[in-house]
Amino acid sequence: MKATLLKENFLKALSIASKAISLKATLPVLNNCLIESKENKLYLTTTNLETGINIYLPAKTEEAGILSIPARPLLEFVNAVPEEKILIESTDESLTVSSGYYKATLSGISASEFPSLPKVSQSNKVGLQKDDLISAVLSVSFCASIDESRAPLTGLLIKGDEKETTFVATDGYRLSEKKIKGQGFFQGPLLIPSRAAIEVARIAQEILKDKEQIVYLSKEENELLFTFGEVEFFTRLIDSPFPSYQAIIPTGYSTQARVSLKALEDALKSVSVISKEGGFVAKLAFAKGGTLSLSSAAPQVGEAQVQVEGDVEGEGVSVAFNIRYLLEALNIFTGPSVSFKLTSPTSPVLLQDEAKADFIHIIMPIRVQA
Structure with missing residues (x-):
């Protein structure tokens, strides 16, 4: 093959194609990127046998050809090239990449040894x-x-x-x-x-x-x-x-609370200083009337408590959570407040984002000794 292309396009395509390459490939060819030059396009294919990627980019193709090349060295060399245009030329066993005073020749593996990607009809x-x-x-x-x-x-x-x-x-x-x-x-x-x-x-x-x-x-x-x-x-x-x-999505609740997202995140991060020493467990106490109390304790470290103003309706209840799970969930919330719906200290808890009516999150409480 022989083709000329822009570094920016080549680097972007190689970076995307490399996402289907396993870091623990059992076969050498699975570390490779299959490169095919034809009809003023360059086609790149990679696979780890579980996933696969095909991507094409524009190129000035003078000779058609196909060869699989180690993806990581190729990506790193192209990234290091300062010039805008890159020329690639192949023989039956290697690919030469050159640009200005930069040149590298990489050993390849025949395209016949590269695994074929599945044939998936796009008719439906x-x-x-x-x-x-x-x-x-x-x-x-x-x-x-x-x-x-x-x-x-x-x-x-x-x-x-x-x-x-x-x-x-x-x-x-x-x-x-x-x-x-x-x-x-x-x-x-x-x-x-x-x-x-x-x-x-x-x-x-x-x-x-x-x-x-x-x-x-x-x-x-x-x-x-x-x-x-x-x-x-x-x-x-x-x-x-x-x-x-x-079946685990709550259909009813005895306690509903609405709390500021920012205030809740700040409070959780504060008590996490202690909770990370005690299995990342934090207790949330929803008091009838409006206060949410967060607390965490760890032997030989100490304890922390934070109170957050909120709107609590129904019965008061205290529930223990894995604080990491709560923070990960809140990380994708975008509304100003978070809604909790609870039935008991051991039942699934429903969290809803005020800004996302089409999204729900459910978290299982942790059983702790009183």
């Missing part, structure tokens, strides 16, 4: 607004488990109908559900690895920056394809049933 695809998709993924993904032995809980559940599409994630201790506008969806729910969903959101944010565009989803057997801009992102679906979560 679903379109979601880019901003809606990004918001939904970021609103729920932090609740997904990182424990690979609990495969269904490492995923994001996506289900939809003609009116809306729902995203859900849970690790068994907390759960988030976010609904966005939809225009139909696939038959049956999808369970996507959370890491793949997060990468899609990040890449879409970068590629479709300042653009109101659609992200298309296409499904074939156990594979899902996201298409947007010049990117195709493939991911294998999780082939395990997601827990039936609707």
